[in-house]
Amino acid sequence: GENVEQHPSTLSVQEGDSAVIKCTYSDSASNYFPWYKQELGKGPQLIIDIRSNVGEKKDQRIAVTLNKTAKHFSLHITETQPEDSAVYFCAASPRGSTLGRLYFGRGTQLTVWP
Amino acid sequence: DAGVIQSPRHEVTEMGQEVTLRCKPISGHDYLFWYRQTMMRGLELLIYFNNNVPIDDSGMPEDRFSAKMPNASFSTLKIQPSEPRDSAVYFCASSLATSRTVKTSYNEQFFGPGTRLTVL
Numbered sequence: 001g002e003n004v005e006q007h008p009s010t011l012s013v014q015e016g017d018s019a020v021i022k023c024t025y026s027d028s029a030s031n032y033f034p035w036y037k038q039e040l041g042k043g044p045q046l047i048i049d050i051r052s053n054v055g056e057k058k059d060q061r062i063a064v065t066l067n068k069t070a071k072h073f074s075l076h077i078t079e080t081q082p083e084d085s086a087v088y089f090c091a092a093s094p095r096g097s098t099l100g101r102l103y104f105g106r107g108t109q110l111t112v113w114p
Numbered sequence: 115d116a117g118v119i120q121s122p123r124h125e126v127t128e129m130g131q132e133v134t135l136r137c138k139p140i141s142g143h144d145y146l147f148w149y150r151q152t153m154m155r156g157l158e159l160l161i162y163f164n165n166n167v168p169i170d171d172s173g174m175p176e177d178r179f180s181a182k183m184p185n186a187s188f189s190t191l192k193i194q195p196s197e198p199r200d201s202a203v204y205f206c207a208s209s210l211a212t213s214r215t216v217k218t219s220y221n222e223q224f225f226g227p228g229t230r231l232t233v234l
Contacts, residue, residue, distance in 0.1 A: 034222065036225075041227075042228075043225030043226050043228050045225065046224075089157060101162060101170065102223060104156065104157045105156075107156055107157070
């Protein structure tokens with residue numbers, strides 16, 4: 001099955017700086033790459049996603065890039081704020097018999113210091 | 115819609131006891147997922163259902179774990195007997211496949227608030 005690697009596991013930045021989280025995947029058939037944010041005591045929540053026919057997508061301060069040739073994708077957060085502090089998960093979804101399933105990375109604990 | 119509902123939110127039990135976790139997916143969703151989250155292993159998929167039918171249960175740790183989905187609006191995850199190593203946060207998530215005619219699916223999963231299970 002698909003294998004998703006995520007780095008770094010922890011990330012600390014100063015408020016206003018940028019944060020980048022990177023993921024790689026193994027299955028070239030994967031075509032959907034969502035990012036989830038998990039705040040303390042809550043379930044993960046989708047913040048942005050990208051499909052394989054798109055190289056980059058932006059939504060206000062967050063952006064995701066995808067390199068299908070290299071099989072990696074990244075989350076970029078600009079002008080970070082303390083409320084961005086959370087655990088972020090990347091995921092990949094392959095086609096075929098595993099319809100509906102997401103494969104998650106191990107997560108990145110982001111801390112934004114005021 | 116109220117989102118995915120899980121109960122109980124917290125469960126403390128003693129080793130050997132039966133534990134039942136409950137989930138109500140978002141109305142109209144046709145996929146339901148059970149995950150377990152621990153510091154050591156991250157977010158693990160245990161089992162998922164499509165139209166109430168179990169599709170993949172390869173993540174279920176062992177025979178002590180079982181899951182059912184008797185109808186589209188309810189699912190249970192049961193652990194019998196429970197062990198201290200089962201202590202974790204268990205999440206239920208649901209999604210709606212955007213296409214039923216091709217073998218590709220872009221499916222946002224909506225997670226519930228989780229059940230924090232502690233087995234003493």
